[in-house]
Amino acid sequence: MADLSWLSDNQWAAMDTVMPVNQPGPGRNDDRQVISGITHVVTMGCR
Numbered sequence: 001m002a003d004l005s006w007l008s009d010n011q012w013a014a015m016d017t018v019m020p021v022n023q024p025g026p027g028r029n030d031d032r033q034v035i036s037g038i039t040h041v042v043t044m045g046c047r
Helices: 009-016 031-044
Strands: none
Touching: 009 031
16 A cells, blocks of 8 residues: 555656755655645545
């Protein structure tokens, strides 16, 4: 299930360049998975 993604490799490569790095605070989760989850909720809706 970890390989599921709403973003293609090309789309993620374009977004990866603008993702923040070395930010203070708690450790980051997998950015690609988080963005895919947001995309899923926006496109499919949420009850």
